[in-house]
Amino acid sequence: MRILITGGAGFIGSHLAKRLVKEGYDLTLIDSFHSYYSKQQKLDQLAEAKKAGEFEFYEIDLLDEIQLKEWLTGRSFQKVIHLAAIPGVPASIADPLQYIDYDIKATVNLLRASGEAGISHVVFASSSSVYGDSGGKRRASKEGDADGNVASPYAAAKFGAESFCRAYRNLYGFDLTILRFFTVYGPWARPDMAIPIFMNKLLRKEKLHLYNQNSARDYTYIDDIIEGIYLSLKNPAGEKTYNLGSGNPVTLETLTTVLRKHFPQLEKEYAPKRMGDVDATWADIEKATSELGYQPRFSLEEGLERTVHWGRTYLR
Numbered sequence: 001m002r003i004l005i006t007g008g009a010g011f012i013g014s015h016l017a018k019r020l021v022k023e024g025y026d027l028t029l030i031d032s033f034h035s036y037y038s039k040q041q042k043l044d045q046l047a048e049a050k051k052a053g054e055f056e057f058y059e060i061d062l063l064d065e066i067q068l069k070e071w072l073t074g075r076s077f078q079k080v081i082h083l084a085a086i087p088g089v090p091a092s093i094a095d096p097l098q099y100i101d102y103d104i105k106a107t108v109n110l111l112r113a114s115g116e117a118g119i120s121h122v123v124f125a126s127s128s129s130v131y132g133d134s135g136g137k138r139r140a141s142k143e144g145d146a147d148g149n150v151a152s153p154y155a156a157a158k159f160g161a162e163s164f165c166r167a168y169r170n171l172y173g174f175d176l177t178i179l180r181f182f183t184v185y186g187p188w189a190r191p192d193m194a195i196p197i198f199m200n201k202l203l204r205k206e207k208l209h210l211y212n213q214n215s216a217r218d219y220t221y222i223d224d225i226i227e228g229i230y231l232s233l234k235n236p237a238g239e240k241t242y243n244l245g246s247g248n249p250v251t252l253e254t255l256t257t258v259l260r261k262h263f264p265q266l267e268k269e270y271a272p273k274r275m276g277d278v279d280a281t282w283a284d285i286e287k288a289t290s291e292l293g294y295q296p297r298f299s300l301e302e303g304l305e306r307t308v309h310w311g312r313t314y315l316r
């Protein structure tokens, strides 16, 4: 089976490549090395994935529709896993139009090219941010809860891109799986996210400044997310949307308590919530569990232990 992963040099893409290569898939990765974060980290991630086995890699910018179509012609992929995007809430407030380019336009180019190339299954990486703030609800978000009432341009772009995915599925008839990831962490985590930022500071013995005392996140370990993507790849079924989370929201207080076991000197103080951030995310994973057999295996303690182990070698 020939599979294309966009955003293949990223955090999730490189872990997924490792897994799919081990499963024996014929894999091609593309990435544009967008400057959102360091190209060197992406090259290191690719090198890490290559340790698992061979795959092809091409530097392609999905915004260049002509280049993309030419490149896809004759390559006969059966499935596309579309992870490429620029992430991050604060940057989307500073520069919203980039998010329309890289999270919506690039997605539309890929969907159209995929439809024309006869691809049979598209898996799209969406985000828990499409639920807006779950803080007031005091219950987990179900897939049907997303109503477009979001808190940032990034979330609006992901919500819009989901809608384009459904439009192009209706136009071309490919199977479509939309996966909403909940705050993914683990070795090679994206450097703009809270956990790697905290680890960087702790390794330097610096005090932590934590935005938003009321924050709660459904932190999800990367291997659980990869398992969820793998299961969705194996189970195409018309048009489906699934939450991939841990089902267990964790406060910053708890997160830092677990981190303190590894960094006993940890000192912290709270800072105000950032514009566009939601207080809480919380995944209802019942649908993914019953329909895909998705079952997160990693507790926060175990996931953080593995992440800290990686950080002590790579982040030094």
Ligand SMILES: Nc1nc2c(ncn2[C@@H]2O[C@H](COP(=O)(O)OP(=O)(O)O[C@H]3O[C@H](CO)[C@@H](O)[C@H](O)[C@@H]3O)[C@@H](O)[C@H]2O)c(=O)[nH]1
Binding pocket: 087, 088, 089, 127, 128, 129, 181, 182, 183, 184, 192, 193, 194, 195, 197, 209, 210, 211, 212, 215, 216, 217, 252, 274, 277, 278, 279, 281
């Ligand atoms: N980044 C960051 N976050 C901090 C910091 N201090 C506290 N936080 C808090 O830590 C929590 C987690 O922040 P992130 O790791 O940045 O994750 P996120 O806000 O949940 O967003 C991530 O997950 C989404 C999917 O659920 C993604 O869509 C998004 O791109 C990002 O990866 C948030 O409540 C944030 O306010 C800090 O110094 N930096």
